[in-house]
Amino acid sequence: QVGDKVMVLARSGLWQEVVNVPASQTFPMPEGMTFEEAAALLVNYITAYMILFDFGNLRPNQSVLIHMAAGGVGTAAIQLCKTVENVTIFGTASASKHDSLKESGVAHPIDYRTMDYAEEVRKISPKGVDIVLDPLGGSDTSKAFNLLKPMGKLITYGVANLLTGQKKNLMAMAKTWWNQFSITALQLLHQNKAVCGYHLGYMDEEVELIRSVVAKLVNLYSQGKIKPKIDSVWPFDQVAEAMRQMQEKKNVGKVILVPEAPKEESKKAEN
Numbered sequence: 001q002v003g004d005k006v007m008v009l010a011r012s013g014l015w016q017e018v019v020n021v022p023a024s025q026t027f028p029m030p031e032g033m034t035f036e037e038a039a040a041l042l043v044n045y046i047t048a049y050m051i052l053f054d055f056g057n058l059r060p061n062q063s064v065l066i067h068m069a070a071g072g073v074g075t076a077a078i079q080l081c082k083t084v085e086n087v088t089i090f091g092t093a094s095a096s097k098h099d100s101l102k103e104s105g106v107a108h109p110i111d112y113r114t115m116d117y118a119e120e121v122r123k124i125s126p127k128g129v130d131i132v133l134d135p136l137g138g139s140d141t142s143k144a145f146n147l148l149k150p151m152g153k154l155i156t157y158g159v160a161n162l163l164t165g166q167k168k169n170l171m172a173m174a175k176t177w178w179n180q181f182s183i184t185a186l187q188l189l190h191q192n193k194a195v196c197g198y199h200l201g202y203m204d205e206e207v208e209l210i211r212s213v214v215a216k217l218v219n220l221y222s223q224g225k226i227k228p229k230i231d232s233v234w235p236f237d238q239v240a241e242a243m244r245q246m247q248e249k250k251n252v253g254k255v256i257l258v259p260e261a262p263k264e265e266s267k268k269a270e271n
Contacts, residue, residue, distance in 0.1 A: 097252055
């Protein structure tokens, strides 16, 4: 209804003050949720939920490798893993983020910059892991597949390896394309493993499916089992700084854009 506080799912066009979307892409905000939390919830938590539970079939006593564990989907996936009993979480992130990851429930943070994460996982779990969340693409997808236990599942949902700096890097694109993982149905049969691909942007038609996932997430939020982690909040006129925060991989959790500076800052400016 007019005046309701809602969360919105849209593929693009949200960096503006007024947005027009179909009613089917809006979801009522639960009691007590801030607008910043609402902005951080849908894309990341729907992605993490469907990867872990719909594709991954996560169950008690299993193990999960989460890449970019301090990012938006990573922090959502960690919280969702904690809703299942005795799940062991491996998470890759730069060393400065490891204390934060341990506090949030990652048993084994791995510094991907100085270590081979596959070797580190095998030191602790020689057979590998049950589920790998792969937002990287390229040769990392192959490493992920090889890290799976029998009956393990690899879910690929991005190609972050294409992004190496401020501009598109043609060499990185060529290298990622050349190293892109490929496997036949017959090879899968011999390996007893699963490979899945996920892209929320292409689920526009699946209104009922998405609505059912959001209902589960809102329920988990209301129970205090999940809570979007906000790294920082930036007004629109500081969008470049906000992007730099992510580009330089400084963020732990979501970087949020708002039309105006937060009120606390405005009051300071007035004083």
